[in-house]
Amino acid sequence: MIALTLALLVLLSVAFFAIVKKKKMQSWLWNYTKSQFTQKPTVSGTQHVMFCFVDHYEPQWKNKDNIELERQRVDRWMVDYPKMASQFLDADGNHPKHSFFFPEEEYRKEHLDKISDLCAKGFGEIEIHLHHEDDTSDNLRKTLSGFAQCLHEEHNALSVDPETGKPVYAFIHGNWVLDNSHPEGKWCGVNDELIVLRETGCYADFTFPSPDESQPAMLNTIYYAKDDPEKPKSYETGRPIVKGGKAWGDLLLIQGILGLNWKVRKKGIFPQIENSDVRKTFPPTPNRVDLWVDQAIHVEGKPEWIFIKVHTHGAQDGDMDTLLGEPVKEMHRHLTSKYNDGKNYALHYVSAREMYNIIKAAEAGEEGNPNRFRDYVLAPPAFKKLA
Secondary structure, eight states: OHHHHHHHHHHHHHHHHHHHHHTTOTTTHHHHHHHTTSOOOOOOSOEEEEEEEEEEOOTTTTOSSOHHHHHHHHHHHHHHHHHHHTTOOOTTSOOOOEEEEEEGGGOOHHHHHHHHHHHHTTSEEEEEEEOOSSOOHHHHHHHHHHHHHHHHHHHOOSOBOTTTOOBOEEEEEGGGOGGGOSTTOTTOOOTTHHHHHHHTTEEEEOOOSOSSTTSOSSOSOEEEEOOOTTSSOGGGSOEEOBTTOOOOSSEEEEOOOOEEEEEEEETTTEEEEEOSBOBTTBOOOHHHHHHHHHHOOOOBTOTTEEEEEEEEOTTOGGGHHHHHSHHHHHHHHHHHHHSOSSSSEEEEEOOHHHHHHHHHHHHTTOOSOGGGGTTSSSOOOOOOOOO
């Protein structure tokens, strides 16, 4: 009997580690498990929920030779997004705001003209996304600086540094491999990428969580990372941002939620991995929204301000009905009904820039309604309108 029990335990252990490796959870599962036994800080009064939806927005997805298909994808968002978003308001009277992280390598002026016009109407903002491979620091610096200048000059789409007057931006790395973090060195090539990002005006990275080995060990945390220019994945650890603290290192990383959802189980046994991704196969159900709020990512010392960042790939055809139709409406109905009662919760729809500003206000020790701090450090872009 003892031998049988031991054999069963061995088999279960082997199966467990096989699943962990297959799902690429090894970089974060231990820290996540420890966090579940850590007591959450007590919050009295209203909890303010900042909700940010970031988009790896790629009109050329699986298509580089069909401009008409690109136009169809962009045009659907220009028509259907304001129709959907106009139905919902947060505590401040704002509609949902979509942060379009547009790939440098897919730039077309006509697409950005349309998105800029949508943003000018209050429905979102534009930031920078990039896919690259076998790159160099010098070329990356030129690429990012050039694209930031283009977005600023052609579309008035970026905020500017209040001291230097130069355009600044938030960033999402293509294929999740920030700072050359792929185990085989794919899809980047630049070990000092955090430094290059800082030098070219990046105020925060919004890449994570990641579905693979590039995910940092620090999860469900807003933190500063310091680059080691000789090594990849320098963001593996860092310093959490804290109330009353100061900026440190090279770059601020603003992460979404990563964990296990025990209310949704595969084969009735294994919990679903929650990685903040929203798409047809992973719709934004009320159950997921509750999990996002319960994770309560915050600036240390300021637990009454919660920061939720979810992501998608909005130009992929199969997901648009989810992102512009009934599933996302259900998400917003749940957010505005359960988390915007004015007593226990107040909901604030924010862009990536506004989320950063409110985080910096929390770090500085500001109090009260976070709506006051949407433009705390970086002012909103002007955005060019279509004629």
